[in-house]
Amino acid sequence: MSPARVLYFFLLLTFSAVQTNAQSIKIEGKVLDALDRFALPGASIQLVDGGTVTDNDGNFRLEATQGATLIVTYIGYQEQSITVSATEPELIIFLEPEVKDIGEVVISVSKFEQQAEEVTVSIVPISPDAIAQQASSSLKKVLDQTPGVVAYQNQLTIRGSNGYTFGVGSRVSLLLDGLPMMTADQASIDFEFLPTDNIKKMEVIKGASSVLYGSGALGGVVSVFTERPTAKPKTTVRLRQEVFDRPKNKDILWDGIEQGFSNSAHFFHSRRIGNNLDFSLQVDGINDDGHRQEEFTRTARARTSLHYFPEKIPGLRFGASVGGSKEKQALFITWASYPDSAMYQGEIGLTEQEFTKIVIDPRISYINKLGNKHLYLGRTYISDRTTSGGFSDSRLYFNEYQYQHQFHEDLTIVSGLNHTYTTVDSDLFGKNTSSNFAAFSQADWRIGRLNLSGGFRYLYATIEGENLVNKPLFRAGANYRVGEATFLRASIGQGIRTPAPAERYVTVTIGALTVTPNPELGVEEGYTSELGVRQLWKAGEWEGLIDAAAFQMRFNDMVDYQISDPDSLDFFDLSAQFRAVNISDVRVNGLELMLGARRSWDNSSLNIQGGYTYIDPQDLNGIPEQDDLYNITEAQLDTITFESLFDYHIVLGPDQPTTLKYRNKHMIRATTSYQRGRYTATANYRFLSPLTNADKIMYYEPFMLVEPIQENLDASGFSASPEQSEAFANLLAGQSRPLVPGVYEYQQQLPNGYHFVDLILSAEFGAHTISLHGFNLTNTEYMPIAGYLMPHRSYAIQYRLTL
Numbered sequence: 001m002s003p004a005r006v007l008y009f010f011l012l013l014t015f016s017a018v019q020t021n022a023q024s025i026k027i028e029g030k031v032l033d034a035l036d037r038f039a040l041p042g043a044s045i046q047l048v049d050g051g052t053v054t055d056n057d058g059n060f061r062l063e064a065t066q067g068a069t070l071i072v073t074y075i076g077y078q079e080q081s082i083t084v085s086a087t088e089p090e091l092i093i094f095l096e097p098e099v100k101d102i103g104e105v106v107i108s109v110s111k112f113e114q115q116a117e118e119v120t121v122s123i124v125p126i127s128p129d130a131i132a133q134q135a136s137s138s139l140k141k142v143l144d145q146t147p148g149v150v151a152y153q154n155q156l157t158i159r160g161s162n163g164y165t166f167g168v169g170s171r172v173s174l175l176l177d178g179l180p181m182m183t184a185d186q187a188s189i190d191f192e193f194l195p196t197d198n199i200k201k202m203e204v205i206k207g208a209s210s211v212l213y214g215s216g217a218l219g220g221v222v223s224v225f226t227e228r229p230t231a232k233p234k235t236t237v238r239l240r241q242e243v244f245d246r247p248k249n250k251d252i253l254w255d256g257i258e259q260g261f262s263n264s265a266h267f268f269h270s271r272r273i274g275n276n277l278d279f280s281l282q283v284d285g286i287n288d289d290g291h292r293q294e295e296f297t298r299t300a301r302a303r304t305s306l307h308y309f310p311e312k313i314p315g316l317r318f319g320a321s322v323g324g325s326k327e328k329q330a331l332f333i334t335w336a337s338y339p340d341s342a343m344y345q346g347e348i349g350l351t352e353q354e355f356t357k358i359v360i361d362p363r364i365s366y367i368n369k370l371g372n373k374h375l376y377l378g379r380t381y382i383s384d385r386t387t388s389g390g391f392s393d394s395r396l397y398f399n400e401y402q403y404q405h406q407f408h409e410d411l412t413i414v415s416g417l418n419h420t421y422t423t424v425d426s427d428l429f430g431k432n433t434s435s436n437f438a439a440f441s442q443a444d445w446r447i448g449r450l451n452l453s454g455g456f457r458y459l460y461a462t463i464e465g466e467n468l469v470n471k472p473l474f475r476a477g478a479n480y481r482v483g484e485a486t487f488l489r490a491s492i493g494q495g496i497r498t499p500a501p502a503e504r505y506v507t508v509t510i511g512a513l514t515v516t517p518n519p520e521l522g523v524e525e526g527y528t529s530e531l532g533v534r535q536l537w538k539a540g541e542w543e544g545l546i547d548a549a550a551f552q553m554r555f556n557d558m559v560d561y562q563i564s565d566p567d568s569l570d571f572f573d574l575s576a577q578f579r580a581v582n583i584s585d586v587r588v589n590g591l592e593l594m595l596g597a598r599r600s601w602d603n604s605s606l607n608i609q610g611g612y613t614y615i616d617p618q619d620l621n622g623i624p625e626q627d628d629l630y631n632i633t634e635a636q637l638d639t640i641t642f643e644s645l646f647d648y649h650i651v652l653g654p655d656q657p658t659t660l661k662y663r664n665k666h667m668i669r670a671t672t673s674y675q676r677g678r679y680t681a682t683a684n685y686r687f688l689s690p691l692t693n694a695d696k697i698m699y700y701e702p703f704m705l706v707e708p709i710q711e712n713l714d715a716s717g718f719s720a721s722p723e724q725s726e727a728f729a730n731l732l733a734g735q736s737r738p739l740v741p742g743v744y745e746y747q748q749q750l751p752n753g754y755h756f757v758d759l760i761l762s763a764e765f766g767a768h769t770i771s772l773h774g775f776n777l778t779n780t781e782y783m784p785i786a787g788y789l790m791p792h793r794s795y796a797i798q799y800r801l802t803l
Contacts, residue, residue, distance in 0.1 A: 025066055025084060029091030030058045030314070031074065035228055038315030038367035040095060043074040056369050058314065092275055094231060106203055107225070111178075111212060111414045112404060114444070117534050120453045120477025120491045121209075122549050122592065124148075126202035130671070133682055133760050135240050135773045135798040137264045137286045137299070139202070140191045143222065145684055146204055147611025147669040148592055152784050154188040158206050160588050160615040161219025161553060163662035164785050166515065168502040169559055169580070171219035171524070173209070177226055177321075179361060179379040182216060184394035184422035185429055187500035190383075193325055193357055195282050195303055197236055197268040200227040206592075207528035207551065208495030211457045211475040214418070214438055218495035218526060219553070229278040233271035235803040240264050242796035244291045247789075248779050249339045260289040262794075278307045278319070291791045292343045295332040301325035307363070315367040320360065327355040333510060334787030338742030342781075342789050346740070351510065353387040373404040389508055390427025397421045415441040422501075428508050429501045436461045436498070442475075449481040453491075461498050461523075468498050468523050485536035492529040499523070503559060503580040513739070516564050516579045524582075526555035544597035544608075552589050557582035563655060563697065576697050576739055583619055586660065590615040603677050610670030610685070615663060617692060622658035629657075629696065661693040662785070666753070678765065684758040688782065690750055698786035701744045702736040709733065740787040754782045769800040 031043040031054050039058025045051050047064055051071075054060045064070065070082040077095035106116045106123050116123065124146055134141040144151045148159050154167045161171045168186040174194075175181060181190055202224050209217040227234075242262040264287065270280035286299040307319030331351040336344040362378040381396040400418035407413070420436040442455030454476045461469040475493030482488055499521045508515050532549035564577035596609040666689035673682040709729035714722075738744070757778050762771035773796040782790045 024063045025086050025089060026061070026063055027070075027084060027089055027091065028059070028061050029093055030054075031060065031072060031093045031095060032058060032314055033077075033367075034094035034096045034231060036315060036317055036365065036367050037094075037309040038371075039369045040074050040077070041369055043072060043095070046071040046073070058369070094275070096230060107223070111402065111442075112412060112444075117487045117536060117545075118451050118479050118481075120451065120479045120489050121493075122206040122530060122532060122547075122551075124204040124206070124594075126204065128199055128201070131196065131199055131202070132771075132798075132800070133684070133758075133773075135242070135760075135771065135796040137196060137240070137262075137266070137284060137288075138191045139194050139196060139224070142202070143204070145669055145671065145686065147594060148206060148613040148667060149204060149669075150664065150667070150688070151191075152790065154186075154191065156189050156222065157663075158204065158220035159551065159553070159590055159592070159613060160617045160660070160663045163560065163660055165503075165559070165561060165580075166578075168506075169497070169500045170216060171497060173213050173217040173221045175213070175221060175223045177224070177361070179377055179400075180214075180216065180396075180398060180420075181224075181381075182396075183383050184381065184396040185383070185392050185424045185426060185500065186502040187216060190357070192297075192299060192327060193301065193323070193359070194224060195226060195268075195323075196284070197238055197266045198227045198270065198280065198282055200225045207491070207530060207553070208475070208493040208526065210459075210473050210495040210497075211440060211455045211493060212414075212442060214420075214457070214459065215436060215461065215469075215496055215498045218497045218524060218555070226280075227270070229270040229272050229280055231272055233269070233803075235269045235801075236267070237801040238264075238266040238798065239800075240266075240796055240798040242773075242775075242794050244791065245779070245793040245795065247291075247343065247792040248781055249342065260291045262286075262288040262290075262796075264288075276309045276311060278305070278309075280305045290332065291794070292332045292335075292789075293345050295330050295345075297327065297329040299325060299327045301327075303359075313366075315369070316364075317366075318362075318364040320362045322361070323357075323359040325355070325357045327357075329353055332788070334740050335742065335789065338746045338787075342742070346787060351388055353385055356382075356384045358382040371406050373402070375402040375404070376400070377402070389510070392424065392426035392428055394426070395423045410446040411443065412445075413441065413443045415439075424501045426501075429505045432464050432501050432505060434461070434463045434498070434501070451479040453477040453479075459496065463498065463501070463504070469496060485538075487534045487536075489532045489534070490530065492527060494527045495525070497524040497559075499559060499580070514564075514577045515561075516577055518579045518581060521559065521580050522557050522582050524555060524558055526553060526558075526586075528553045541601055542597055542599045544595070546596075547592075547594035549592045549594075550590070551592070552587065555583075555586040555588075557584060558586045559583075560661075561695075563695075576695075578695075583621070583656075585620040586618070587620055588615055588617045588660075605675045607673045607675075608671070610668065613667040615665055617660035617663045617665075618658055619656060619660055620658075622656050622660075623654065624658045626655070626657035626696075627659050627693065655696050657693050659692045661691075661695065663692045664688045664690075665692060678763055680760075680762045680764075682758075682760040682762075684756075684760075686756040688754045688756075690753065691784070694786065698740050699744050699747055701738050702733045705733045705736060706730055743783075743786045746783055754780050756780055756782075767802050769798075769802070771798045771800075772796075773798065 031040045033040060041054055041056045041058060043054040045060050047068055052060050052062045064084045066086055068084045072080045072093050074095055076098055078098055080095055105113050106125055107113055131142050140151045143149050150157045155162060156170060156172045158172055167188050170187060170189050174189045183190055205221040207220055209221045213221050244260040265285045268282045272278055281304045283302045288297040290296055303323035305321035307317055309317050332345060333351060334346040335342045336346045360380040364376040366374045377400045379398040383394045385392045398420050400416055402416040404414045417439050422434045425431050437460045438457055440457040445452045457473045459469050473494040477491030479487055479489040504519055504521045505517045506515050507517055530549055530551040534547045536545050559580050560583050561578045562581050564579045592613045594611040598607040668687035670685040706729045710725045713725045755778055756776050759774045759777060760771060762769060775794045776792060779793040
């Protein structure tokens with residue numbers, strides 16, 4: 001073949017190929033939100049030489065050439081590029097919401113997304129990175145690093161809203177994906193049942209939030225949001241090992257063991273199956289030896305979810321999540337003595353308990369093309385517990401319907417109905433039921449620079465058929481943007497909490513400690529008011545925020561634990577009977593300052609954030625003179641009456657100081673994180689001032705009785721020489737014993753405050769992350785309740801694989 005003929009055929013083939021590529025293809029498609037699958041009207045589909053937008057149902061139609069690129073955009077969503085293919089003339093395009101800084105957008109305040117600086121109350125978002133830093137199987141450690149928050153055992157307090165209440169009756173409501181995660185029998189926070197490896201974010205609302213979240217949100221709300229599946233499958237595997245160092249007291253050993261271990265394995269997987277099915281699974285195994293003698297926790301838990309999106313009804317999503325756990329633990333109650341046996345179990349001994357928990361959460365949501373949302377949330381929470389003191393089987397059934405309507409982009413109303421029904425069958429709390437019905441509505445309206453928020457809730461609640469609550473609650477707030485980056489806020493909101501069955505009906509004895517029932521226990525009510533200012537700032541390469549707030553919480557009939565019958569107390573066979581009672585008038589005033597600063601340069605970044613909280617918690621009917629007294633003999637050992645040398649009666653006066661018990665007036669939380677390339681170093685700091693007060697009977701020691709016995713004996717008219725009365729007083733005191741030995745000795749060496757420092761070093765190698773953690777590096781001893789030392793220094797190593 002001649003060269004001319006070859007060139008002819010080559011040009012013919014090339015021209016034919018160009019003609020083929022230039023063929024016009026008719027493309028039809030639909031643009032949907034990737035998470036909820038509702039249509040996105042007005043989405044832009046652009047070509048080099050033209051384009052179109054989607055109609056009200058998210059549909060579009062256009063012509064494009066083979067191999068051309070469609071650029072799909074929508075405000076608030078990530079841009080997506082699609083290559084035109086003749087084999088796919090019908091497209092369903094899912095746009096993912098924009099990935100924003102975790103601190104910019106919050107949900108919990110009004111149950112829809114808002115900018116954090118524009119809300120009317122104090123709120124702290126917590127990022128997944130902050131959770132990973134704690135190398136923990138529980139979110140309790142994470143919350144304890146949050147400004148204004150203190151967490152231990154199953155108790156959580158925000159700005160001093162809670163003291164120590166034996167782990168029952170929390171004034172802070174914990175939510176998992178918008179649903180209450182509180183036990184039906186004790187109304188306590190169930191930290192160990194929460195997932196830790198598929199959390200998108202956490203939010204801490206400070207102050208009464210009962211209008212939207214009902215009973216239990218009197219002091220605030222902690223909302224946990226799990227991560228939903230996306231178009232890209234995600235798998236994480238996390239392995240952690242923690243070992244406890246020797247405590248500050250080098251003589252503490254038990255059974256020849258000086259180190260306790262904690263380890264866990266965590267697996268999470270989520271994926272989208274086809275275009276219509278979301279699936280996720282988390283499995284955790286936890287083995288914790290604790291840091292004290294013979295205590296342990298063994299936990300196996302799992303959670304899975306499956307949600308379906310019908311193709312023919314965009315915006316409809318329905319499905320369910322199911323979780324379960326088995327847990328066995330030996331719970332350390334009090335030490336044997338201090339300082340030499342602070343890690344040994346005391347006379348009360350360990351309490352062994354086993355838990356079986358099941359959660360079933362059905363959910364249906366529908367978002368129409370205008371963005372209005374109908375949502376049904378359900379939760380069945382089964383918790384069965386067996387202890388050495390008996391069993392407790394509880395059931396919680398929660399159902400809620402929400403309707404969210406956006407009249408225009410500046411006015412959103414969220415309304416709803418919910419009902420909670422609980423049953424308890426327990427050796428400790430008896431058999432009882434409770435019911436709670438509520439209707440609520442809240443409006444958020446933006447008027448220029450001003451954001452207004454207001455809402456109400458009508459609550460009807462019963463326990464055992466007794467009508468406890470039948471009344472409305474209200475809240476109101478405003479946020480005004482003074483300048484480009486200055487925001488003033490003010491809010492006031494009512495709160496309410498019905499007593500838990502454990503508070504009303506419990507009868508339990510643990511060693512010398514007895515808790516007795518109080519069927520007349522009433523409802524707690526109150527409100528929180530706040531004034532605050534948030535200033536965003538930027539200076540060169542630095543940017544950050546300053547947030548200051550003054551707040552007041554008022555509580556009527558706050559539930560507290562007091563000695564049941566002071567006249568029956570016998571100091572020579574010492575035991576204590578407590579019961580829950582209502583304190584009529586409580587006030588907590590406070591100030592809080594939050595700071596944040598960050599800078600990025602080259603491949604490095606520095607992030608500094610933290611806060612200082614001051615509270616003044618007062619029982620306005622308390623006794624001011626008792627504030628400076630720390631043992632029961634000083635506080636109110638009213639009388640010791642002698643009928644004869646061996647016939648005596650001791651009367652104990654009230655233990656009700658003005659300053660509320662078991663609070664820290666000063667709290668500091670701070671975190672500094674420096675990242676360079678794949679390496680990150682983080683330092684956490686916590687400070688707690690000494691406890692304001694405690695039950696003074698816990699600080700009693702026998703020798704304290706010698707002088708008052710001698711004085712009362714002499715005043716009783718018996719003829720005895722000073723030597724004889726002193727000898728008899730020593731004899732009686734020698735027969736006595738403290739409720740918790742060694743607490744007085746601990747109190748004598750009490751520091752001005754407690755400092756805790758953590759250090760975390762981590763490195764990322766592609767999908768692999770390895771981190772080293774040092775917790776409580778100062779090896780600080782801290783006793784939040786009598787005879788119970790918090791963990792001393794420990795070290796952890798963590799490996800995380802993310803695919």
